[in-house]
Ligand code: SF4
Ligand code: SF4
Ligand code: SF4
C-alpha cells in the first residue's frame with residue numbers, strides 16, 4: 001500500500017504541538033512505516049509538494065507570511081488539520097487582538113527599545129491587524145484542540161486517519177487540554 | 178397555602194418516549210435530570226431560583242413550534258418532551274460557541290482550565306471550534322477585593338452569583354447592568370468589589386461560578402477548583418429545623 005504523505009506546518013505557535021508530536025516516542029516507529037513526512041520543520045524539504053494527503057497545522061495566522069503559507073498549503077492538501085489550540089482558537093497569540101497591532105509594536109520596539117527604536121521591515125514578516133484561527137482564513141477539515149494535544153491524542157487521531165476514518169475528536173481532547 | 182397557588186398533584190408525562198411520573202411543581206429540567214437524562218444547563222443551579230438565562234436547556238414540547246427552556250417550565254399531565262434531537266443539538270452547540278465568541282476565553286492559561294462547566298459542556302456537546310467571529314471585547318478585571326477576583330473576560334452572564342448572593346447569603350452585592358453583549362456584572366451598583374459595603378466575603382458567588390470569572394486570589398493556571406455549595410441541602414435542613 002502506498003504510504004500516506006504527511007506535512008506538518010508551524011505558523012504562530014510555540015512549537016509545543018510539534019514537541020507533543022515528537023512525544024509519540026516509540027510510537028513514531030509504528031507511524032513511520034505508514035507515512036512519508038514530505039514537509040515539516042523537522043525535515044529539510046524547502047518546497048511544499050504538489051499534493052499532500054494530510055497536513056497538521058500548528059499555530060494561528062498572525063503575519064502576512066502565515067497567511068500566504070496557509071493559502072498555498074490549503075491548495076495543495078487533501079485533509080487539513082487545525083492542530084492545537086492556537087490553530088483552532090488563535091489561543092494565546094490572539095491576546096494581542098485586545099490591544100491591537102499598533103500597541104504591541106509600539107511596546108515591543110519603542111517602549112522597550114533602548115537603542116535605535118524602529119519597527120523591523122526586512123526579514124521579519126509584517127503582522128496582520130488581527131491574529132486569526134486557521135478556519136477563519138481557509139477551510140479546515142478536522143479540528144484537534146489542546147494546548148498542546150497530548151501524544152496519546154495525536155496518536156489516536158493519526159491511527160484513525162491512516163485507516164481512512166474520521167477521529168472522534170471530542171472523545172480525545174478539548175480546548176486547553 | 179395562598180389561594181392563588183394550585184395544589185401539587187402527581188402527573189404523568191413522556192420524556193423521550195419514556196413514561197415518567199412527577200410532581201406538578203417540578204420543572205421539566207428537574208424531572209429529566211431526576212430520571213438520568215442529559216439536558217445541558219449552565220444558569221440553573223439546584224437551590225437557586227431559575228431565570229432562564231443561558232438557554233442551553235432548550236427542549237422540544239409537543240404542540241409547540243418553539244423550543245422551550247426546560248428549567249422554567251413546569252411539567253403538566255400528558256406533556257410530551259423531547260430532550261435529544263438534531264435540531265436541539267445544533268442550537269445547543271451554537272449557544273456554547275456564542276458564549277466563547279462573546280468574551281475572551283483562553284482556556285490554556287485560565288485559572289479554571291480543567292474545572293470549568295463551559296469547557297466541559299463544549300467538549301460534551303462536540304464543540305471543537307468556534308464558527309462565529311470572536312468579538313475580543315475590552316473588559317476589565319476587578320482585583321480590588323482582598324480575597325477574590327472578578328475577571329469579566331470569562332463571565333457568561335449566567336447570574337448564578339447574583340442569585341447566590343441575594344437568595345442565600347442575603348447580601349445582594351451583584352447585579353447585571355446594561356443590555357445584550359454589553360451587559361456587565363456589577364457589584365454594589367457599580368463600585369469596585371473591594372469597596373463593597375454589603376459583601377460579607379462569604380465566597381458563595383465564587384464557588385458557584387461555572388467558569389473562571391469569579392476566583393480565589395493567588396490561583397494560577399488550572400488551580401481554581403470550585404467547591405460547589407449545596408444550597409438545596411442547606412435549605413432543606415433549615416426548613417426541617419423549623420427556621
Ligand atoms: S472560563 Fe472555562 S471556557 Fe473560559 S477560558 Fe476559562 S476554562 Fe476556558
Ligand atoms: S462573597 Fe458572599 S457576600 Fe460577597 S459578593 Fe460573594 S456571595 Fe455576596
Ligand atoms: S461571574 Fe460567574 S456566576 Fe456570575 S454571572 Fe459571570 S459566569 Fe455567572
Ligand code: FES
Nearest residue numbers: 218229231232248
Ligand atoms: S439552565 Fe435553563 S436557561 Fe439556563
